[in-house]
Amino acid sequence: xxxxxxxxxxxxxxxxxxxxxxxxxxxxxxxxxxxxxxxxxxxxxxxxxxxxxxxxxxxxxxxxxxxxxxxxxxxxxxxxxxxxxxxxxxxxxxxxxxxxxxxxxxxxxxxxxxxxxxxxxxxxxxxxxxxxxxxxxxxxxxxxxxxxxxxxxxxxxxxxxxxxxxxxxxxxxxxxxxxxxxxxxxxxxxxxxxxxxxxxxxxxxxxxxxxxxxxxxxxxxxxxxxxxxxxxxxxxxxxxxxxxxxxxxxxxxxxxxxxxxxxxxxxxxxxxxxxxxxxxxxxxxxxxxxxxxxxxxxxxxxxxxxxxxxxxxxxxxxxxxxxxxxxxxxxxxxxxxxxxxxxxxxxxxxxxxxxxxxxxxxxxxxxxxxxxxxxxxxxxxxxxxxxxxxxxxxxxxxxxxxxxxxxxxxxxxxxxxxxxxxxxxxxxxxxxxxxxxxxxxxxxxxxxxxxxxxxxxxxxxxxxxxxxxxxxxxxxxxxxxxxxxxxxxxxxxxxxxxxxxxxxxxxxxxxxxxxxxxxxxxxxxxxxxxxxxxxxxxxxxxxxxxxxxxxxxxxxxxxxxxxxxxxxxxxxxxxxxxxxxxxxxxxxxxxxxxxxxxxxxxxxxxxxxxxxxxxxxxxxxxxxxxxxxxxxxxxxxxxxxxxxxxxxxxxxxxxxxxxxxxxxxxxx
Numbered sequence: 302x303x304x305x306x307x308x309x310x311x312x313x314x315x316x317x318x319x320x321x322x323x324x325x326x327x328x329x330x331x332x333x334x335x336x337x338x339x340x341x342x343x344x345x346x347x348x349x350x351x352x353x354x355x356x357x358x359x360x361x362x363x364x365x366x367x368x369x370x371x372x373x374x375x376x377x378x379x380x381x382x383x384x385x386x387x388x389x390x391x392x393x394x395x396x397x398x399x400x401x402x403x404x405x406x407x408x409x410x411x412x413x414x415x416x417x418x419x420x421x422x423x424x425x426x427x428x429x430x431x432x433x434x435x436x437x438x439x440x441x442x443x444x445x446x447x448x449x450x451x452x453x454x455x456x457x458x459x460x461x462x463x464x465x466x467x468x469x470x471x472x473x474x475x476x477x478x479x480x481x482x483x484x485x486x487x488x489x490x491x492x493x494x495x496x497x498x499x500x501x502x503x504x505x506x507x508x509x510x511x512x513x514x515x516x517x518x519x520x521x522x523x524x525x526x527x528x529x530x531x532x533x534x535x536x537x538x539x540x541x542x543x544x545x546x547x548x549x550x551x552x553x554x555x556x557x558x559x560x561x562x563x564x565x566x567x568x569x570x571x572x573x574x575x576x577x578x579x580x581x582x583x584x585x586x587x588x589x590x591x592x593x594x595x596x597x598x599x600x601x602x603x604x605x606x607x608x609x610x611x612x613x614x615x616x617x618x619x620x621x622x623x624x625x626x627x628x629x630x631x632x633x634x635x636x637x638x639x640x641x642x643x644x645x646x647x648x649x650x651x652x653x654x655x656x657x658x659x660x661x662x663x664x665x666x667x668x669x670x671x672x673x674x675x676x677x678x679x680x681x682x683x684x685x686x687x688x689x690x691x692x693x694x695x696x697x698x699x700x701x702x703x704x705x706x707x708x709x710x711x712x713x714x715x716x717x718x719x720x721x722x723x724x725x726x727x728x729x730x731x732x733x734x735x736x737x738x739x740x741x742x743x744x745x746x747x748x749x750x751x752x753x754x755x756x757x758x759x760x761x762x763x764x765x766x767x768x769x770x771x772x773x774x775x776x777x778x779x780x781x782x783x784x785x786x787x788x789x790x791x792x793x794x795x796x797x798x799x800x801x802x803x804x805x806x807x808x809x810x811x812x813x814x815x816x817x818x819x820x821x822x823x824x825x826x827x828x829x830x831x832x833x834x835x836x837x838x839x840x841x842x843x844x845x846x847x848x849x850x851x852x853x854x855x856x857x858x859x860x861x862x863x864x865x866x867x868x869x870x871x872x873x874x875x876x877x878x879x880x881x882x883x884x885x886x887x888x889x890x891x892x893x894x895x896x897x898x899x900x901x902x903x904x905x906x907x908x909x910x911x912x913x914x915x916x917x918x919x920x921x922x923x924x925x926x927x928x929x930x931x932x933x934x935x936x937x938x939x940x941x942x943x944x945x946x947x948x949x950x951x952x953x954x955x956x957x958x959x960x961x962x963x964x965x966x967x968x969x
Contacts, residue, residue, distance in 0.1 A: 305340045309333075309366050312399070319361060321398045331743040332358040338741050339714055340366035343528055346710025348698065348738035350534075350730060352720040354745030354948075355915050359716050360391050363530050367500070368401055372527040372712075374500045377508050379533035379540075380857065381409055382829075385453060387532075388502045406498035407451075408491050408522075410507045415440065415450040416470040417482040422563065423467045436464045450487025459827050466556070472510075473651045474560060479643030495522055505536060509544040509689075512696055527711055533857075534715040535908065538689050538732045542882070545692050546670065546685035549658040554586035554624065555679075557651055561631055564644040572641075573634045582631055585624040589680060592620045596676040599795070603881045604672040604682075618663065625659030628652045658682075673881035687886050690734035698734070713738075718915060719856075722907035722946045746921070749948040753918050754962045756928045756953040757935055764872045764931055770797045773930045774804030777847065777869040780928070781809070783963040786818050786838055786845020788867040791855055791913045793874050798823060801871065802849040809847070819843070823850040836864045856912040861919035866966050868917045869928045873943065874909035875902050903939055907946035914947045926953070926962050 312318045313333045320326040335351055342349040343366055353359035367374045378384055388407040396403050423437060436458075443455050452458060452465065470488070480486065495501045501522060511523075523529075531537060558579045565575030593602070593612055602609035608617035632652035639645045662682050666672040669691075675681040686692070698713070715735065721728035730736050758776065762769040773790070781788040790805075792798045802822035809818040821831050831848060839845040848854075855874070876883045887897035910929075917925045927950060934940040953959050 305344055305366060305370055306337050308369050309336050309340045312336075312365050312369070318398045318400075319365065319395075329358060329746055331746060332362050335359060335362035335716075335741065335743050336365055338739070339363050340370075342714060342739065343367065343370045343372065343712045346712050348713040348715065348735055350720065350726060350735055350738045350740045351714065351716040352726060352742045353716055353718060354743060354747075355718050355919065356745045356747050356921065357718075357743050359718070359743075360387070360532065361395065363532070363714055363716060364391065364395050365399070367528050367530060368395065368399055368403060370528060373525055374528045374530065375523065375526040376500065376502045376530045376532065377505055378502070378531075379505055379536045381413060381453060381504055383533065383857070384409065384502050384504050392500065392502070403500055404498045405500045405502070406491070406494040407449075408495040408501055408503050408507065409451065410504075410510060411471065411475065411488050412465070412469045413451055413453065414487040414491065415444055415447070415452060415468055416475075417444070417450075417485055417487070418476065418480050419470055419474075420444060420468045421482075423464075425567070433462075433464055436462065437468075440464070440468055447487075449491065451491075460829075461827060473557075473654070474647060476643045476647050479646065496525075501526075505531070505533075505540040506544070509541045512541075512544070512692065528714070529711065530714045531716070533717050534733075535717040535719050535729060535856075535912075537715070538729075541689035541692065542685045542687070545689060546683060547658055547661060548681060548683050549655065549662060550679055550681040551586040551590045552679040552681070553655065554582055554628075557628075557631075557648075557655060558582040558586070561635075561648055561652075564642065564648060565634075565638075568642040568644060569638045572638055575634070578627075578631045578634050581627040582624075585620065585627040589617075589620040589624055592616045593674065593676055593680055598677045600676045601879075601881055602674045602676060603884070604666070604674055609674045621659060621663055625656050625663070628656035628659060632656065671881055671885035685882060687882070687889060688732035688734075690732055693734035719908050719911045722904055722911070722942065728904040728908055745948065747918050747923075747948070748921075749918065749950045752921075752924050753948065753950040754926045754953050755947060755950040756926060756959045756962070757932070758928070758930060758956065758959075759932065759935070761930055761932055764933065769930070770800040770871065771804055773797070773869065773871045774801045774808070776928060776930060777801070777867070778805055778808040779960075780867045780869070780926070780963050781805075781818055781845070781847045783960070783967055784845070784866055785967075786847055787863065787865055788847045788869065789835075789854070789858075789860070789865055789916060790847065790849045790869045791871070791916070792849065792851045793872045795824075795851060797871050798849055798851045805847055805849065817844050819846050821846055821848045823848075823852075823854060828853065832858060832860075836860050838864050854916075855909060856915070858916055859919055860916070861923060865916065866925040867928070867963065868914065868925065869930065870910070870913050871930055873906050873929075873931045873933055874913065875906045878902075899939075903942060907943055910943055911946045918948070924966060926959070926966070928959070 310333070313328060313336055315328045331353070335353055335357060338349060338351065339362060351359070353362065376387060378387055384407060388405065392405050396405070420440065440455065447454060483489065561582070562575050562579040565573060593609070602611065606614070608614040632649055635645050635649035635652060639649055666684055670684050670686050672684045675683060720726045724742065726740055730738060730740070762772050777788055777790045790801055792801060802820060805820045809820055821835060823831065835846045835848045837843065878884065887901055890897045890900055914927050917927050927947070934944055953962055
């Protein structure tokens with residue numbers, strides 16, 4: 302009988318099935334090596350960690366052996382957009398090329414699906430500040446035709462739209478089997494299809510939400526799956542800690558208060574004083590926010606004692622207790638009328654859960670966890686584990702549990718283009734509890750020496766110099782002017798994002814029309830709109846583009862070809878040392894006699910730098926320049942380690958070399 306590895310070799314060989322599925326396919330040693338490693342772990346079981354450089358073709362490297370194995374497969378990726386790409390493009394092409402009778406399904410979190418019951422409630426809510434009637438009418442019209450209820454199908458719906466929470470459900474407000482729309486529910490339909498499928502595509506958020514609350518439908522799905530693949534696995538740890546901790550926010554309380562009042566007045570007007578109960582929750586939530594005082598938006602306050610730093614413990618504890626009591630009073634009122642409507646049963650459960658969280662935050666923080674408060678217009682109380690290692694070992698790998706006789710030896714594949722900066726990939730494996738996993742590193746097939754150049758300006762302000770952002774804007778502006786746009790500026794802070802964006806606009810949008818460029822700044826438009834506009838460049842008579850971005854644009858942004866030829870990084874992307882989670886992780890390392898700087902800050906910066914640099918070269922024909930505007934790369938001893946994380950590009954030693962390289966791109 303032919304082995305899985307032999308079948309995989311046949312598919313990846315020149316003239317094999319893969320050449321019929323992929324455009325311009327050619328046999329790549331790295332892609333085949335990864336596919337064979339995946340095939341081996343599928344046959345033997347256990348965890349495999351693969352760092353596959355850009356251009357390896359890792360998607361097909363795990364899909365081919367997974368599909369050929371005939372096993373039930375769960376695929377998890379980082380975002381809903383990547384889910385849609387995997388489910389809508391990559392999987393169908395490969396299933397067709399391999400000629401396999403495979404049934405596939407897509408499963409997202411509830412916030413991705415239209416809730417028919419909540420849509421009905423939104424129709425009845427006449428308050429204009431809550432409902433945009435035009436947007437609601439558009440959703441209602443679409444709801445008559447959609448089969449899946451996936452809001453991603455609805456053209457023109459901004460993912461930031463305030464109407465989305467009004468027409469989708471959460472774990473807290475879903476009525477479950479008591480819902481009048483239970484049979485037609487889009488979430489339940491998606492779960493039923495997932496349970497009947499051979500290959501199910503989910504995302505990391507959904508996976509960890511389920512691991513935390515056992516609620517999304519994967520509690521039934523995962524035990525029947527033999528192969529689990531995490532693509533874009535570098536995001537697993539940070540995604541996981543969001544869901545494995547506990548959160549309580551003033552926005553949660555205000556949403557509960559509104560739902561409480563709406564349901565009470567609709568189903569049991571006059572039986573309970575709903576106005577007083579709702580007002581009590583709202584007042585307590587606002588008092589808790591006020592007790593935190595005036596803070597810069599986005600501030601994170603450490604919380605190691607009775608109250609977060611800088612907050613008077615007395616008023617804080619009183620406000621926290623008042624919020625807990627307001628939830629308890631609401632629960633009592635709801636219990637009196639619970640038999641009248643399933644809405645009241647679910648609201649009662651929400652109230653009890655929120656009161657329990659309030660009580661938890663009144664107690665000391667759990668060991669091996671860290672607690673802080675996010676302060677903005679609203680307040681968010683967070684208690685989080687430092688990493689997901691214990692959860693992975695106990696709940697996924699179940700390394701400390703006796704193996705059931707006859708139970709399948711599940712295979713776990715974790716892959717990404719960036720998983721660390723040293724051979725054992727400890728940046729990824731240690732916080733994810735995968736120290737015993739098999740590790741494979743497959744380098745990119747791109748010729749970076751030929752395709753790309755790296756420029757680190759020598760005479761440049763230091764990163765903490767007030768003039769630094771202006772100089773970054775000047776360098777990026779000069780490059781963008783030579784290229785006619787085609788420039789991405791990645792910043793490490795939102796303050797630098799705004800400063801550099803403003804400076805570039807002064808350079809390009811107030812000059813003569815012949816040299817004008819459009820400056821796009823993250824946050825001013827939805828991410829998808831910014832990406833699409835940038836990729837268009839100077840087509841159709843429009844000016845070329847400069848995109849200034851931070852955070853999520855360091856990864857997952859793909860602009861192949863001539864659309865992007867200059868990437869400018871303002872500073873080395875070290876994690877912020879005063880962030881409570883970063884601080885707690887650092888202290889844990891120091892308590893173990895290890896260097897937090899060498900074992901945490903440097904690897905974090907190396908991985909982020911690798912991700913940012915990876916935006917430049919996306920295909921074997923791309924050419925470009927990477928500029929890193931941080932003199933620490935050449936002046937500090939750790940600079941060599943960080944430089945080694947960047948693909949091996951040729952070095953530009955002077956400003957003249959930089960200009961010449963850009964001029965070469967312009968005429969190339």
